[in-house]
Amino acid sequence: MLSVEMYPSLALGPQRIGDCFYRDRQAPAHMPLYPPTCDAAAKALPPRLLAPPPVPNDPATKTPKDDVKMELENASLWKQFSSVGTEMIITKKGRRMFPGLRLKLSGLNPSLRYILLLDIIPADNSRYRFQGGGWQAVGGAEARLPDRVFIHPDSPATGAHWQSRTISFHYAKLTNNTLDTQGHIILHSLHRYQPRVHVIEARDVLRWGGGQHSFVFPETQFITVTAYQNNKITELKINSNPFAKGFREDGMNSKKQRDARQKRKISVLTETLDIVNCDPCDSAELLQQPIGTTTSTDLQALALASLPQLPDPSCGFRPEEASYQDTMVQEQPLDLGQAFMASQMSDISISMANEMQNTPGSEVANNMIEGSDATSYSSTFPTAQSNSFPSAPLPQSSSSFSSLPVSDSSDTSNPQASIPPIDYPSILSSSPTLSSSTTTTPSLQQTTFTFPTPPPSNSSSPQPLLSSSSPTAYHTMPETISPHTPTDSSFPAQSSASVCTNSPSSEHAQPSHFLPYPPVEIGAMTQFNPAAPYRPDMVLHHPSLLPQLDPSLPSSLPTSTPPSTLYPAFPSYPLRLCQDPHSSLSIPFRHLYNTSMGERTVLA
DNA sequence: TCGACTAACACGTTTGAAGAGT
């Protein structure tokens, strides 16, 4: 087993994030679409690896994975927002998404264990501004931040588990705090993003590859904001989010009620001042102003005047008796810390160990460095229809995927139903299964796939997600890399996977294939404690865990690979999954170490 | 001056502990 000593970066603790982050941020705006390391690696690819992969016509290569389907349960709600132009508030402390991603999974093997991940990637490389009642691209996107992947707290769980209930990612939080230590997903404000959900067979994780399904629901695209720009979005949120009930028409926090409170407050302040200002030299002129015309500044002045800072014995006012309760109680930092996290870790380890035991090819970990088949997928995406993002149209689609681009005229609830559907690429439905989940062969898959590439972002008309007539091939590393394999390549090992988007009229999102890049080693290190009453959400931070929707985006191209971090959704994060910045190799979860106490601990 | 952002605020929901009842 590898030790921390083999990966000096692991010893650096939390600051590693910042290190890597700043490396990203310092990347020049004119940075190439691909990082130098990637470029070099791509150039170094043997021609055979760049060639299109064989099309898997052989039915024998089909696995149950091909039937994995995902449905966006609250698609209608998402479409409501999408039709207006979904905005998501991001705050320093982290803000949940609303609507949340509520999903239904089917087609999984009930007895196998899976891990569900959520990540959010830039939908394009533009920055937006709300003007003229709509969103306009106003420039290039900011440098990409370290990617973080939110691991569903139930992970790993059996296919039966996932299929028996609605899967919700509502615990995931978004932040604009680039130095966030809470494990929230870091995003730039005023940028457009696309959430993705990944289903990874747990044991595949152990072998640095294996099958994977990724699902994209275009209607879940959103623009991040620090304050709502579109009133319609605010209304929608208030009307559909139970937490915002108070702001509804009949709520105590409605505009009407707030105005009434404001008036009452002014009245009380006025009365208070009547007492305080028994001294004629006080701010009597403030009181001369009609209440109705009192400005906020005036209110502040009134409040200040009424505060017990003017103890005048002559007026009988006793400041110490005043009930000014501005006692802001300091938030107690929750330090569920390492003990809790460790329990979580051990749980996953156990489950993973079980997986390993149940897998005849449990020696896969040792064979991860073996090469694998290369497969290529390419497709052309038609231009999407314009939508609620006036200058950034979304692809028109339903909440589920269909391999056939069928018009969705039946969806009358969707105000845009009349818009011609997007012809989603056949790649997404017909792509081959690259690795069998049941195979005992620990081979890694090599895949080349093609994703649409948005035109240059400096255009005032942002390009729609997944729409392009000039697809760009996305290449993954040809050779498998293991921690034991010294290399200067920036590419991690790769494996087969699938990506899926939904088409306009389908019932389910159905995956096609892409590479889990770099390999995720969640299972081997993550342990959940079944006895724990609550399972923390966890976030795997990895800059290049999965391929970008559009590899040409600058944000997808860190010049150096930041470390991967594994966070629980807790205030304190003792565990961190790092990647060796020198070798660009992802460190298996078993090398997670504890940083909460300023010390390193190899957990397994 | 203006747009973006932040912190404080009030209200509602959620959660979990404590107590009562069976």
Place this chain on the structure above:
DNA sequence: AACTCTTCAAACGTGTTAGTCG
């Protein structure tokens, strides 16, 4: 003793708003 149900307070999730910053 064990279980279920109710109550209640704290924590948390909302949008709003005033103020700050560049």
